[in-house]
Amino acid sequence: MAYRAPVGETVFFLEHCTSLKELAGHGAHADLSLDLVRQVLDEAGKFANEVIAPLNRVGDREGTPFENGVVTMPKGWKEAYRAFAEAGWLGLPAPVEYGGQGLPSLINMACVEYWHSGAMSFGLGPMLTQAAIEAMHAHASKELKDKYLAKLISGEWLGTMQLTEPQSGSDLAHLRTRAERQADGTYRIKGQKIFITYGEHDLTPNIIHFVLARLPDAPAGTKGISLFLVPKFLLKEDGTPGARNDLRCASIEHKLGIHASPTCVMVYGDNEGATGWLIGEENKGLACMFTMMNLARLAVGVEGVAVGEAAYQHALAYARERKQGRANGKDSSPIIEHPDVKRILLTMRALTNASRAIALKTADAIDRARHLPDAAARALAHEEASLLTPIAKSFSTDSGIEVASLGIQVHGGMGFIEETGAAQYYRDARITAIYEGTNGIQAIDLVTRKIGQSDGETLRRVLAGYREIARRVGTLKNPAFGSTAARLEEAVGAVERTSKHLLSAAPNAALAGATPYQRLFGLTAGAAYLAEIAFAAHVASVAGDSDPAHAARIAAARFFAENLLPAVAGLELAVMSGADSVLQSEAALVA
Secondary structure (H helix, E strand, O other), X not given: OOOOOOHHHHHHHHHHHOOHHHHOOOHHHOOOXXXXXXXXXXXXXXXXXXXXXXXXXXXHHHOOOEEOOEEOOOOOHHHHHHHHHHOOHHHOXXXXXXXXXXXXXXXXXXXXXXXXHHOHHHHHHHHHHHHHHHHHHHHOOHHHHHHHHHHHHHOOXXXXXXXXXXXXXXXXXXXXXXXXXXXXXXXXXXXXXXXXXXXXXXXXXXXXXXXXXXXXXXXXXXXXXXXXEXXXXXXXXXXXXXXXXXXXXXXXXXXXXXXXXXXXEEEEOOOOOEEEEEXXXXXXXXXXXXXXXXXXXXXXXXXXXXXXXXXXXXXXXXXXXXXOOOEOOEOXXXXXXXXXXXXHHHHHHHHHHHHHHHXXXXXXXXXXXXXXXXXHHHHHHHHHHHHHHHHHHHHHHHXXXXXHHHHHHHHHHHHHOHHHOHHHHHHHHHHHHOOOOOXXXXXXXXXXXXOOHHHXXXXXXXXXXXXXXXXXXXXXXXXXXXXXXXXXXXXXXXXXXXXXXXXXXXXHHHHHOHHHHHHHHHHHHHHHHHHHXXXXXXXXXXXXXXXXXXXXXXXXXXXXXXXXXXXXXXXXXXXXXXXXXXXXXXXXXXX
């Protein structure tokens, strides 16, 4: 089954449910129009459909052979990446002064979805490079930017993000990679990093590594971490790659999925040490890296959307063709006619659409935080983006995994057979709940830092927006919406009650309830944004727009509210009264 990018759904959402109209034609986006956005998304979708997607199974089968320190990418990937770079896709959101197009995060994230749906392994390298570009532009010296930024934006070189070490996963306080000052202003880097995506490959003639390391006199813990730019090849006077730096890929991991994304063990300093350049200030590298990580967290959420969309399309096509059993009094019916299969497919579609909406709403808040003319409005948007980011990352990736698993279920026994392709979506999706801070870490961040922003005012403002959506839907008195408004209103109340509880709970009790709270919040946000889409579809229909997709948008919102949102009641109980059974149940943890 061929993947097709859901451009129509994206464009409708951007036009009716975001601030894109407000930003287009003004300030940094004076040349932006909705027609231009449609053209960009059409072309991005076409590239995903025709160039990237055909490589997905090839990459899964061939992987990335590693021999004598060299990683070889699968057949066709170098040509596809060259076309990707030449088309300027990597520079969509990048600064114009270094060759980027300066487009809003909203548009870029929509494209990121299409590319990852085509092949998640393909999208990972460019995604991390975009995050590196953002960190460089925000924190690097002009000299470094002038040497490296244009080559990253053009895609001539790719970048990596290097945090994790064997003894230090998400807890960066125990990081051991060392950086030593040199008389010429450079630093010598020595140490080992693991799980490095695209740490070695043959797609580009140089790879620019962004490496966290510790100076000899650095403070202990995370306050003593610095960020360094460490190229695979040092640059000659003319800016082209020259001598090999003192770094190497020692091995690549053999993984459950994303087989065509080389995940590397990187070693720095077999000899004198790899030459690196400081980004930002000494001992303040974590702030620089978080610029990178925040974008990557949203992008990983979009990966969940992407794999979910591809798995849904795959399952839908199979369900329409596969005949088995009796439905509606007919022999040998297509399985899509069986109520339970229909329920599964509706769940897949609703979760994917809700995840997309959450991710794009987060990107929209980021764009408003950067481009609204009023400083106070920018500050409010920044806090909204901070609140939504852990939801976008966790809900979308959890949903992507669930949708991919349900896709296997739709295929029945054939879903467990690799030849159908259904299993690959699950294998690829499973890493997303771990990438860029596990979803449990996102829950900790949400509960301990984000819901209490501005004394809870940001949360109250977002929830007031959800309640207003419920009110507007309720005034329609349209039976096609069913009980959407009532279920959403109930869910908003559950978020309010659980938020109040967690903000006043003892620290460990709050942490014990963090993950169910995060899921509760995500379900409520997803329901609200689907209802907003459905309301816009209703308005368009009343105005004479006969697009058949409007009925599907309304049906998806109703299904989500009536079939998935009821889980909020159980999650509320877990948050409000489940902490003791978590904190006092050591006796249950026996082999």
